[in-house]
Amino acid sequence: MTQGTILIIDDEAQLRKLLARLLTLEGYTVLEAPDARSAHKLLEKSEVHVILSDVKLPDANGVELTRQLKSSHPDTEILVLTAYGNIADGVQAIKNGAFDYLTKGDDNNRILPLVSKAMDKARLQFRVRSLEEKLGGKHDFSQVIGQSPRILEAVNLARKVAATDATVLLLGETGSGKEVFAQAIHRASARSGQPFVAVNCSAFGKEILESELFGHKAGAFTGAVKDKKGFLEEANNGTIFLDEIGEMALDLQAKLLRVLETREFYKVGDSKPLKVNIRILAATNRDLEKEAEKGTFRADLYYRLSAFMIQLPALNERRQDVPLLADHFLAQLAPKNAKRITGMTAAFRQALENHHWRGNIRELRNVIERAVILADGNELDIDVLPLEFTHPENDGPAPLSLADMEKKHITRVLQAVNGNKTRAAEMLQIGLTTLYNKIKEYNIR
Numbered sequence: 001m002t003q004g005t006i007l008i009i010d011d012e013a014q015l016r017k018l019l020a021r022l023l024t025l026e027g028y029t030v031l032e033a034p035d036a037r038s039a040h041k042l043l044e045k046s047e048v049h050v051i052l053s054d055v056k057l058p059d060a061n062g063v064e065l066t067r068q069l070k071s072s073h074p075d076t077e078i079l080v081l082t083a084y085g086n087i088a089d090g091v092q093a094i095k096n097g098a099f100d101y102l103t104k105g106d107d108n109n110r111i112l113p114l115v116s117k118a119m120d121k122a123r124l125q126f127r128v129r130s131l132e133e134k135l136g137g138k139h140d141f142s143q144v145i146g147q148s149p150r151i152l153e154a155v156n157l158a159r160k161v162a163a164t165d166a167t168v169l170l171l172g173e174t175g176s177g178k179e180v181f182a183q184a185i186h187r188a189s190a191r192s193g194q195p196f197v198a199v200n201c202s203a204f205g206k207e208i209l210e211s212e213l214f215g216h217k218a219g220a221f222t223g224a225v226k227d228k229k230g231f232l233e234e235a236n237n238g239t240i241f242l243d244e245i246g247e248m249a250l251d252l253q254a255k256l257l258r259v260l261e262t263r264e265f266y267k268v269g270d271s272k273p274l275k276v277n278i279r280i281l282a283a284t285n286r287d288l289e290k291e292a293e294k295g296t297f298r299a300d301l302y303y304r305l306s307a308f309m310i311q312l313p314a315l316n317e318r319r320q321d322v323p324l325l326a327d328h329f330l331a332q333l334a335p336k337n338a339k340r341i342t343g344m345t346a347a348f349r350q351a352l353e354n355h356h357w358r359g360n361i362r363e364l365r366n367v368i369e370r371a372v373i374l375a376d377g378n379e380l381d382i383d384v385l386p387l388e389f390t391h392p393e394n395d396g397p398a399p400l401s402l403a404d405m406e407k408k409h410i411t412r413v414l415q416a417v418n419g420n421k422t423r424a425a426e427m428l429q430i431g432l433t434t435l436y437n438k439i440k441e442y443n444i445r
């Protein structure tokens with residue numbers, strides 16, 4: 001295995017060759033360039049860890065070149081070769097970002113350890129970068145599955161606005177991927193290394209939402225024993241995602257408008273305003289424009305939020321993405337549920353394509369997960385689909401009564417979850433009491 005790649009930039013062929021031979025013997029991969037122009041070309045094509053550059057080049061000054069290269073290739077380390085006795089060049093090169101400098105004519109005892117140190121540092125930097133990209137990749141736009149023109153258009157808009165600090169309002173039905181988009185926008189923005197805080201505005205009562213968002217001072221209300229940071233403060237320097245913003249009470253909307261305008265707010269029970277540096281993303285599945293006309297949502301807040309809107313298509317409007325998404329979820333959920341399932345039958349695919357997806361991608365994901373749990377073989381077939389997916393009217397009279405089918409289905413689900421009734425009720429999307437009643441009614445054991 002190579003010890004890393006080194007690029008030598010020097011117009012003196014003899015010296016270049018000598019250094020190249022020395023470094024090749026040490027196990028490095030060595031590239032050579034006689035001038036800055038050819039060095040740039042090589043850097044476009046290859047990943048270079050360390051550069052050894054002469055100061056006097058035919059088309060550039062190595063000290064100046066260091067500054068340029070460090071800004072275009074921050075992870076690459078540069079060693080500058082100065083003429084004998086010219087310390088000033090070396091010092092300036094370090095100021096410009098060089099790892100160190102060598103004097104032409106230095107012996108191998110100085111060159112090799114220095115190259116090795118620069119190499120260790122550069123390789124570590126390359127490794128950190130690649131891990132960061134892998135981690136970041138979990139959330140960036142590559143995770144937005146879909147090839148339909150409608151979703152590609154939404155991704156395109158989101159990518160463009162991600163680079164700015166603009167407030168974005170994501171519109172779309174429940175389960176259409178608004179949170180997935182919000183995370184992707186954050187990851188693709190300059191704030192990606194900072195917090196992403198998601199708040200579901202419908203999950204809290206009015207007073208609680210206010211103190212969760214803005215935080216409170218100790219003693220602000222009964223039970224407020226200590227000062228508490230709110231979500232806005234937690235998101236400082238990063239992004240806050242306000243999901244289901246249409247559910248927010250009108251007087252809280254007024255306070256939020258102030259945050260949008262000034263990035264300032266008051267903690268509950270505090271008289272000093274707090275300033276934050278945050279980007280605000282919001283989402284709703286309601287028609288806020290209509291609500292603003294009716295007065296159930298503040299018009300001024302709506303205008304602020306709607307400066308940049310992205311409409312996410314419902315799954316029914318992009319049916320061509322159903323097979324892609326189904327394959328994606330199968331690949332993700334089969335290993336998660338310790339199942340070896342390699343595909344789905346044509347009938348299963350057809351049933352997915354014919355279905356009306358009210359719950360959008362979330363519903364599709366749930367259907368695949370349920371199918372994966374119930375499947376016995378290594379292919380998903382229609383017997384593991386919920387009842388509404390099968391069309392008995394097209395296949396002649398159903399062999400079983402509806403009650404028999406229900407009994408059979410509940411029994412199967414209970415088996416699949418080893419009798420865990422809470423989990424079974426979740427999968428069947430019925431209440432626990434209803435499940436107990438049905439177990440009694442059908443005498444399921």
Ligand SMILES: Nc1ncnc2c1ncn2[C@@H]1O[C@H](COP(=O)(O)OP(=O)(O)OP(=O)(O)O)[C@@H](O)[C@H]1O
Binds near residue numbers: 145146176365
């Ligand atoms: N384009 C996509 N590719 C892959 N998975 C997706 C995509 N969009 C959504 N999902 C998945 O679908 C589910 C629902 O997505 P998400 O929570 O983003 O929807 P939402 O619109 O925010 O829903 P709600 O309105 O209920 O908050 C999640 O499991 C998410 O990972």
